[in-house]
Amino acid sequence: MITGELKNKIDGLWEIFWTGGLTNPLDVIEQMTYLMFIRDLDDADNLHIKESAMLGLPYESIFAEEVLIGDRRIAGNQLKWSVFHDFPAQKMYSTMQEWVFPFIKNLHGNKESAYAKYMGDAIFKIPTPLMLDKIVTAMDEIYAQMAQLKKADTRGDVYEYLLSKLATAGVNGQFRTPRHIIKMMVELMDPKPDEIICDPACGTSGFLVVASEYLKENKKEEVFFDQKNKEHYMNHMFHGFDMDRTMLRIGAMNMMTHGVENPYIEYRDSLSDQNPDREKYSLILANPPFKGSLDYDIVSQDLLKVAKTKKTELLFLVLFLKMLKPGGRCACIVPDGVLFGSSKAHKAIRKELVEENRLEAVISMPSGVFKPYAGVSTAILIFTKTGHGGTDKVWFYDMKADGFSLDDKRNPINESDIPDIIERFRNRDQETERKRTEQSFFVEKQDIADNEYDLSINKYKEVEYVPVEYPSTQEIMANLHELEMEITKNLAELDEMLEKDVEE
Known part of the structure; x- marks a missing residue:
């Protein structure tokens, strides 16, 4: 959570962009992202030099030699943030525009890397030298403030705070999944070092970032002290698809600024034949779009065989089952209508989850979780792909509080069911005796089947009536x-x- 002076400094930086004429929040974040990366390159390079000197290992700085940019040779150290940030405004601007940007665009020789795809069409949009000078000064102050805080997750929190401005601006109707809900879902799924993780509607890559951070914090030795696992983490573990190229660039950079060198972030319509991935992933984490419908013509035919529908929320559920390996797991957010909808397609996908796979949990969330961007009631579905059933009973939880007020302001409050949800989910064997009058309980598969596979908690929750003496x-x-x-x-x-x- 970004508060106090650091928040004020970031808001001040945002103000510089807006008053300078860059008013599209996506453009602002994109330009900030580029500049953060340029500064981080310098910091990372200096750190590598120090570590190599201490360990007596060879290391060649990317800024050490002359760099060929177009037909000109430039001294590499001129491209370092710590050097050019002291230049006069006009010289800094021309250095950034003519040298630094072309340099970072071609930094990775592998044209197939996520970095190359992401940076290939990057454009420097800051309009004036004076504005760039103000931005660089403001960013130096932000980094100094971050260094003073000395918190491991400050870097990620800063980026999350920037991304939150996308949602408040309401750009393109997109809204982010709240970070604390993503963290809860990741903790419930407890990713392993050998996972292949995918979000088929990744946006700014929030789920992938939190999964990478979870592994870094909880499985550090298994991931980073094992060469094979580390290589997998950096290059093959994380996959994300989206149909908005700007969001993809921000999502790819979000991953890279959180330490994943080569995430697979790609432009793709996940529901169409553009997406050939079948039985490929061991874990899917997603909050797919669920407003609107599609034409049958553009939807992959093997999805329509399971549920003939135009509703994206149902098609994505079918897609997750198709993309998961046998034994693969999924935690996804769905609107409440998926749980009790009476159409043939609604019933078909619920039956598929319960009868042909292992539906493990339905966590009902209050309608205020996505405010102020949307007031829709939602739930989290957790299931494992088996292809041959396995559902004996399903665990239901009625979340009433998530640590924030459920109005448009979403102010922090003390009440939160999230720790209880995680604790109870991890110890479901101790939940068997709980009654349906309590906040969490099991429901037998047969009971669900008898109710046309209705998964809404209110169908099974019992209310304890206390008789009133008149x-x-x-x-x-x-x-x-x-x-x-x-x-x-x-x-x-x-x-x-x-x-x-x-x-x-």
């Missing part, structure tokens, strides 16, 4: 007579007072 009819009538007599007495007294006033 007085007898005679007692009520006696009380009414007493009240009537009291009223008559008071009216008589009022009449007397009025008569005296008239006489006087």
Whole structure:
């Protein structure tokens, strides 16, 4: 969570962009992303030099030699942030535009890398030298403030705060999944070092970033002290697809700024034949788009065989099952309508989850979780692809609080069910005796099948009614007579007072 002086400095930097004429939030974040990466390159290079010197290992700085840019040779150290940030505004601007940007665009020799795809059409959009000078100064102050905080996750929090401005600006109707909900889903799934993780509607790569951070914090030795696992983590573990190229660039950079060198972030319509991935992934984490419908013509035919529908929320569920390996797991957010919708397609996909695979949990979330961007009620579905059933009973949880107020302001509050959800999900064997009047409980598969595979928690939750003791009819009538007599007495007294006033 970004607060205090650091938040003010980031807001100030944002203001510089807006007052300078760059008013599209996507453009602002894209340009900030480029500049953060340029600065990080310098910091990372300096760190590598120090580490190599301490360990007595050879290391060649990317800024060490002359660099060929077009037909000109430039001294590499001129491209370092720590050097050019002291240049006069005009010289800094021409250095950035003519040298630094072309340099970072061609930094990776592998044209197939995520970096090359992402940076290939990057454009430097800052319009004036004075504006660039202000931005560079503001960014130096932000980095100094981050260094003072000395918190491991500050870098990621800064980027998350920037991305939150996309949602508040309402760009292209997109809204982000709240970070604390993503973290909860990742903790519930507990990714392993050998996972192949995918988000087929990745946006800014929030799920992939949090999964990478979770592995870094909880499986550090297994991932980074094992050469094979580390290579897998850096190059083959994370896959994300989206149909917005700007979001893809931001998503790819988001991954790279969080330490994943070569994520597979690609432009793709996941629901169409553009997406050939079948039985490829061991873990899918997603909040797919669920407003609107598609033409049958553009939807992959093998998805329509399971559920003939135009609704994206249903098609994505079918897609997840197709993309998962046998034994692969999924945690995804769905609108409440998926849980109880009565159409043939709704029932077909729910039946597929329950009868042909292993549906493990349905976590119902309050409608305020996505405010102020959307007020829709949602749930998290957790399931494992088996292809031959395996659902014996399904665990339901009724989340009532997520640590924030459920109005448009979403202010932090003390009440949160998230720690309880994680604890209970991980120890479901201890949940078997819980009654349906409690906040979490199991429902047998047969009960779900008998209810047309309805997965809404209200279908199964029982409300405990406490009988109310009412007085007898005679007692009520006696009380009414007493009240009537009291009223008559008071009216008589009022009449007397009025008569005296008239006489006087």
